[in-house]
Amino acid sequence: MALNHEFTQALRAQLDQLRADSVYKQLLYLDSPQDARVRIEGHGEVIILSSNNYLGLTNEPSVVEAGIEALRRFGAGTGSVRFICGTFTIHRELEAALAEFVGCPSSLSYVSAWNANEGLTGTIVEEGDFVVSDALNHASIIDSIRLAKTATRCTTGVYRHSDMDDLRAKLEANKGARRKLIWTDGVFSMEGSIARLPDILQIARDHGAIVIVDDSHATGVLGAEGRGTAEHCGVLGEVDIITSTLGKALGGAAGGFVAGSAELTDYLTQRSRPQLFSNALPPTVAASALEAVRFTKSNPERVSTLRANASYFREQIVEAGFKPLPGETPIVPIIVGATSAAIRMSAMLLAEGVFVTGFGFPVVPQGEARVRCQISAAHTKDDLDAAVRAFKTVGRKLNLV
Numbered sequence: 001m002a003l004n005h006e007f008t009q010a011l012r013a014q015l016d017q018l019r020a021d022s023v024y025k026q027l028l029y030l031d032s033p034q035d036a037r038v039r040i041e042g043h044g045e046v047i048i049l050s051s052n053n054y055l056g057l058t059n060e061p062s063v064v065e066a067g068i069e070a071l072r073r074f075g076a077g078t079g080s081v082r083f084i085c086g087t088f089t090i091h092r093e094l095e096a097a098l099a100e101f102v103g104c105p106s107s108l109s110y111v112s113a114w115n116a117n118e119g120l121t122g123t124i125v126e127e128g129d130f131v132v133s134d135a136l137n138h139a140s141i142i143d144s145i146r147l148a149k150t151a152t153r154c155t156t157g158v159y160r161h162s163d164m165d166d167l168r169a170k171l172e173a174n175k176g177a178r179r180k181l182i183w184t185d186g187v188f189s190m191e192g193s194i195a196r197l198p199d200i201l202q203i204a205r206d207h208g209a210i211v212i213v214d215d216s217h218a219t220g221v222l223g224a225e226g227r228g229t230a231e232h233c234g235v236l237g238e239v240d241i242i243t244s245t246l247g248k249a250l251g252g253a254a255g256g257f258v259a260g261s262a263e264l265t266d267y268l269t270q271r272s273r274p275q276l277f278s279n280a281l282p283p284t285v286a287a288s289a290l291e292a293v294r295f296t297k298s299n300p301e302r303v304s305t306l307r308a309n310a311s312y313f314r315e316q317i318v319e320a321g322f323k324p325l326p327g328e329t330p331i332v333p334i335i336v337g338a339t340s341a342a343i344r345m346s347a348m349l350l351a352e353g354v355f356v357t358g359f360g361f362p363v364v365p366q367g368e369a370r371v372r373c374q375i376s377a378a379h380t381k382d383d384l385d386a387a388v389r390a391f392k393t394v395g396r397k398l399n400l401v
């Protein structure tokens with residue numbers, strides 16, 4: 001049967017518009033595992049500065065082996081949702097390990113952090129509740145709140161990024177709400193900034209609110225042992241709900257989770273729609289993530305290497321004349337202004353052997369387009385020095401340094 005011609009034409013026109021606006025995304029194909037350097041079809045081997053492979057575990061032999069072993073032991077997957085056809089013991093082991101790692105009594109896995117966030121918000125709010133969200137929260141949080149609002153008619157608000165006075169004011173204005181929830185990223189992915197968690201927790205106590213932190217860019221990254229934003233801020237065990245991904249530091253495959261009280265994860269098992277109507281994490285992915293948690297716990301030096309690499313790169317890039325946003329995470333954004341400048345810089349860096357993505361409006365505010373560098377424990381000093389040399393070459397050509 002012929003495809004709907006009119007629909008296809010309309011999509012083509014929209015794609016043409018994206019190209020005309022210089023925001024069309026071209027996928028690059030990797031022909032090697034994710035690591036400090038990757039082989040890209042048509043470009044050869046390049047240093048990668050745009051992966052969330054913070055601890056370098058995507059290709060860690062024990063993480064890969066654990067996945068292979070689980071594939072042999074459990075087969076490809078559950079074949080249905082967990083409550084209908086049973087769940088694997090590897091899920092229970094993973095969930096216990098994740099909960100312990102992030103300092104919560106219990107956790108529940110999902111096929112992605114996106115799915116976890118979406119499966120969480122709408123399940124725990126009701127009409128009469130108030131959800132307040134940081135202005136720079138990740139798209140998955142924003143969409144989870146939109147979905148919850150549509151489904152439950154709860155009320156919502158947005159506070160200016162990390163502005164505690166604004167957060168207080170928004171809660172004060174909604175003090176009559178039945179239940180109040182504060183939703184924040186632990187580490188904000190486009191800025192590399194860290195949530196003011198101790199202040200948020202205090203404000204939550206003052207207003208009887210629940211705190212939810214998405215620690216996707218902090219799990220395995222922040223804190224001496226990589227336990228996340230709460231460890232970094234000295235408040236481990238004090239956050240009501242933590243969500244995070246298994247698709248970044250913890251092996252980089254896929255998957256996410258919600259951690260909190262045993263009652264919370266039990267309630268989500270009963271009511272969260274992705275749990276009830278979608279298959280569980282494939283066992284091979286669960287096993288790789290479990291090994292990633294164990295590896296991180298027994299090799300805390302990976303976390304310190306990540307930290308040392310990030311501060312070395314920051315120093316060198318500043319010395320080269322660039323002005324990255326200040327911060328202490330492995331996310332080092334270099335603001336270049338116009339979206340076209342960020343895209344051009346990224347293409348020129350690739351030609352110089354560095355794969356790093358440029359982000360423009362609407363992902364970041366207008367005029368604040370950036371090349372976002374992400375550092376990994378897998379990078380050697382040579383990798384980082386070579387990357388800085390490439391930045392200098394491109395920066396001079398673009399009159400940035």
Ligand SMILES: Cc1ncc(COP(=O)(O)O)c(C=O)c1O
Nearest residue numbers: 112113114138140189216245247
């Ligand atoms: C803060 C945050 N939350 C959630 C996600 C989604 O993670 P996943 O790939 O597991 O869906 C991301 C991924 O970019 C993220 O940065």
